Amino acid sequence: MKTFLLVCDTIIVIAYALLCNLSFPNDMAHIVLVLLFFLSFRALSLAIHDLFSIGNFFLLIFLWQYKPQLLVLPYIFYLVLYFYLYTKEEKLQAITKDNTRLKIETQQSRLYRLLQGKFERQIAINTRLKERQRIAQDIHDLLGHSVTASVLQLEAAKSIMDEDPERAKQMITNATQSLREGIDNIRSVVHQMRAEASDMQAADINTIIDKFRRDTGIIIHYKADGDINAIEPDRWEAIRGNLQEALSNVIKHANATQVWVDLQVMPGMLRLQVRDDGLGAEIYEEGMGISGMRQRIAPFAGSLIIRGEPKKGTTIITLIPRRKTA
Known part of the structure; x- marks a missing residue:
């Protein structure tokens, strides 16, 4: 200037x-x-x-x-032009300063979310490792002693079978009883592990929803119907992945103010519905995200349904058949 x-x-x-x-x-x-x-x-x-x-x-x-008035009069116009350009430049500098600050804050926010995601993933990995160590210790404590004692009794019974058949039979009976007790203990541990795993699943989905609410400020409603404890681990991973992808699409495309997440556990089917009140559309182009959702549920013969209407939001439904039990 x-x-x-x-x-x-x-x-x-x-x-x-x-x-x-x-x-x-x-x-x-x-x-x-x-x-x-x-x-x-x-x-x-x-x-x-x-x-x-x-x-x-x-x-x-x-x-x-x-x-000199011939020189002064143009300078009066000049002063008006000067103050106009000066004011305009000040505004541009203020806008530039605000844009720079916003860019820095955006970069810091992205870095924070990235570090937070890495931290949460590391916590999940550490939790799984601790759980594996606990399972290994439980198996060793509950089954190791029973198996070792039973093997010793069976070997001893074998060595005295000809000399003292009655005593050998009693030792075999004791070994059998000890093995049955070990099996019962293992079943009890497995049942407890399933209950704890289901609790972890419920906590996992609550963590995802709380993180979405915290990072976006969008109102999110969550409802679960049925026995979440009964969801198989492999199918739960598919449900979890599709929920995260659906919420990611809401952030990137929907411009929504509210989201509703409904999880239904039915005897023969798992149903996850994610609905928003955003922009919506009649036709959706499937990118990597939607394609990944279909691939995630393909091993279970699952289905992905996408419905929407302009200015009335989008609904994504994941259907996964349950594993048939004998």
């Missing part, structure tokens, strides 16, 4: 000098000298500080007899 203003100064001074040349040709040497100082003060004012403009007012005294 300063270069533009200096060009305006030069044009005004040259125009005034040409007018003076017509009216006062004999005094042009004096006029040109004053105008050169006048232009120098204007350059100093633009380059260093506005106070140098005081020198311009002082130089007008030396131009008083050469119609």
